[in-house]
Amino acid sequence: MVNKDIVWHEASITKHEYHEKNKHKSSIIWLTGLSGSGKSTIANAAARELFEEGYQVTVLDGDNVRHGLNKDLGFSDEDRKENIRRIGEVAKLFVEQGTIVITAFISPFKEDRDVIRQLVEEDEFHEVYVNCDLETCEQRDPKGLYKKARNGEIPFFTGIDSPYEEPEAPELVLDTSQNDRNACKNQLVEYVKTHAKSFGK
16 A cells, blocks of 8 residues: 555656667566576576667566565565566666666566556567476576475475466567577567667667
């Protein structure tokens, strides 16, 4: 519930003005998928390429956010929902300032992803499913998390003892079990460029 004494102040610079200055639209590019599917790697590689080509872009990464903004949250269903809610609000602020926000979060629940979609305008949220089967993710296990989850050291681990709800109609699917991550990065970059070019890039 919002305190009635808190008043929203309109920004002196509009989103449209940011778009005109940056020569591209802003949006949330929401990468979702299992741990180890390649979300962070692809998000950061795509952001680097877009940045070098002059796009205003940033990455919000699950682990990084939990070091600061969301360090008070655990991994229960309720905390996961709150984690995604906060990220959505932060991503919306970036969109209002003309930035392309690429996020890398497991975000296992469809309902939570749909809530973020409703925070911004219709063409400003793009769900990207980084599709990789559980077996392949476990084989990769870059952080050793699946091993710990199987040993009972990490409770509520997505794909093991907590569900992952696959996107039903994502705007883009990146299949990292069949394609290397560079190819997936290229797919993402081209997708972002296509949907950001309204202002001439």
